[in-house]
């Protein structure tokens with residue numbers, strides 16, 4: 001999708017589709033500056049009563065040669081329009097537009113701006129909502145392939161905050177281009193999206209955005225003594241990869257922000273094998289890795305003046321004659337020993353070594369992102385990412401970025417009381433903590449490897465993808481993390 005910002009008189013901009021908000025009194029907003037004829041026409045249409053009173057309801061009306069299609073959207077009282085209401089209105093508009101034929105779409109944004117919804121926000125959410133809905137995965141279909149709807153969006157703005165509108169568009173597009181890469185990677189089948197595929201994706205990003213890329217193979221991972229990561233990888237014939245991506249555009253002496261993503265490209269559970277139902281969805285178990293790649297893409301597009309490192313440990317978790325067994329004890333890169341009581345708790349086993357590796361960057365903060373526990377879905381469902389941290393200012397910053405980006409995270413406890421659930425009779429710790437508080441004990445496990453820096457853990461098991469008829473990756477939490485980094489960059 002291409003986006004242009006125009007400040008001309010609205011009556012000078014013809015377009016295939018114009019988007020018009022309708023208030024509770026069945027009227028268009030004066031702030032749009034529409035001509036009388038169009039205003040009266042819409043009034044006459046609305047009298048027919050087909051546009052529901054529910055905020056976010058939409059309706060297409062056919063107009064004249066200047067605006068062949070008019071997309072009406074109910075905004076209710078424009079003063080009461082909130083970020084959430086507006087974003088869901090954009091989503092319903094985008095869904096209405098998706099099957100239509102048009103080359104350009106005009107969104108006059110003044111009509112949606114109020115004291116709590118800035119010009120920046122309206123521009124950003126408009127672009128994001130459209131790009132989110134218009135995204136299509138069907139690259140492997142050979143029949144009934146949906147043709148990508150390629151169109152130009154014109155954001156019309158009349159006011160003094162043009163710089164903010166430009167930023168809104170720029171940020172929104174960067175977030176969604178990153179998120180769409182994350183979706184693409186997640187949606188690919190696990191026989192294509194392997195650790196090697198993720199490494200190749202990192203290399204491509206490296207070329208495009210001048211990142212420094214390192215890809216370690218099995219031998220190099222052995223040299224690093226990542227005994228815990230390797231223990232998971234050895235149950236698969238697909239070779240593991242340990243990927244680092246470095247974006248060093250900040251001041252030389254500025255400590256980096258490190259993002260670590262779980263890259264299990266398929267999780268069958270290993271010897272502690274999972275039930276068959278819905279096991280295909282475990283192709284999404286690389287959602288953390290895909291998030292890191294997506295965020296790095298957004299960072300590259302925005303060229304943020306920060307030092308940011310992405311780290312991805314990637315392998316498959318399969319049952320095999322050589323696979324890790326329940327009862328095995330492995331030695332992590334940190335030197336701590338782990339009794340593996342359940343091979344399906346593999347995410348923490350690969351992450352712990354990546355978190356130890358992260359120490360070498362002397363980071364300002366480390367944030368790991370992982371589809372870590374089914375228990376997280378039980379706790380929070382599909383609306384919020386679970387957030388854990390050993391440093392409150394960091395989790396607060398992430399929570400606020402999530403609210404702003406409409407990509408919420410909810411803080412969970414990481415209290416010492418939970419730690420004894422990981423006690424083992426034979427090693428420094430067990431890799432599982434029993435049924436109670438499964439996502440918290442998983443975070444407690446990771447916390448034993450993150451003592452040397454400020455750290456946050458994001459469990460995205462409930463938010464990374466959708467199941468059922470609309471099965472597909474959501475691209476979350478790329479918007480949250482990109483927003484966090486934009487704020488860090490002071491942009």
Ligand code: BES
Nearest residue numbers: 342344345346371372373374375432461
């Ligand atoms: N990748 C899964 C977590 C998961 C399961 C995410 C279902 C989303 C939906 C993870 O590797 C796993 O299997 N975790 C186990 C841990 C348990 C054995 C302690 C789980 O949640 O069941």
Ligand code: MN
Nearest residue numbers: 267344345346
């Ligand atoms: Mn698992």
Ligand code: ZN
Nearest residue numbers: 264267285347
């Ligand atoms: Zn997993």
